[in-house]
Amino acid sequence: MTTAADRLASVQADIRDAEAENGRETGSVTLIAVSKTFEAEEIRPVLEAGQLVFGENRVQEAMHKWPGLREDFAGIELHLIGPLQSNKAKEAVATFDVIHTVDRPKIAKALKAEMDKQDRQLPCFIQVNTGEEPQKAGIPPKEVDAFVAYCREEVGLPIIGLMCIPPVEEAPGEHFALLEKIARRNGLEQLSMGMSADYAVAVGFGATHVRVGSAIFGSRDYA
Numbered sequence: 001m002t003t004a005a006d007r008l009a010s011v012q013a014d015i016r017d018a019e020a021e022n023g024r025e026t027g028s029v030t031l032i033a034v035s036k037t038f039e040a041e042e043i044r045p046v047l048e049a050g051q052l053v054f055g056e057n058r059v060q061e062a063m064h065k066w067p068g069l070r071e072d073f074a075g076i077e078l079h080l081i082g083p084l085q086s087n088k089a090k091e092a093v094a095t096f097d098v099i100h101t102v103d104r105p106k107i108a109k110a111l112k113a114e115m116d117k118q119d120r121q122l123p124c125f126i127q128v129n130t131g132e133e134p135q136k137a138g139i140p141p142k143e144v145d146a147f148v149a150y151c152r153e154e155v156g157l158p159i160i161g162l163m164c165i166p167p168v169e170e171a172p173g174e175h176f177a178l179l180e181k182i183a184r185r186n187g188l189e190q191l192s193m194g195m196s197a198d199y200a201v202a203v204g205f206g207a208t209h210v211r212v213g214s215a216i217f218g219s220r221d222y223a
Ligand SMILES: *Cc1c(COP(=O)(O)O)cnc(C)c1O
Pocket: 034, 036, 057, 081, 082, 165, 195, 196, 197, 211, 212, 213, 214, 215
């Protein structure tokens, strides 16, 4: 039987291989272990194996799970990878270290106000809806340049990169390439892209952060 720690090791090895194959520097890709829906007790062995960077998609879930784990493990870095409501900005800024899902002016302003209030400036990614899917969050590709400028110049949010979730039924490569192109022309260096099914592909397209859940923790039970 493989454990989460075994699967973590194999994902880490895949990432190192993909870095080497694509001429990327070893360690240039950060693995975010996505622990949403898993209990603290299931996360603990992955922390014990040395993984310190994690992603959660719900503020409420994370604020209950992570304070206890932070007491037991130093150096945890927690990334918010799910949609954010402005009335949860306070909890999000208090709970997370990096935000991947800035996708509208209201959220940008709410986050900045909370960061100032809590004196905690969190690095942020802007989520881009590369597939222009109506049901999906994110800024449409054509509007990203203006939104990046707005976040930087009018709001003063520390924007470090772009994030995308490609449409499930499409080959992800063209979406990763589009995200990279938009980031480059805006002078943004960080790219949050690639999940369990396609993280090695994403590394080839320049991902700096891959968000991997089920390949480490196993399949999720949403019941
Ligand atoms: C759940 C989730 C992931 C991880 O998905 P897996 O396919 O389990 O690796 C990555 N990114 C986001 C935004 C997610 O919500």
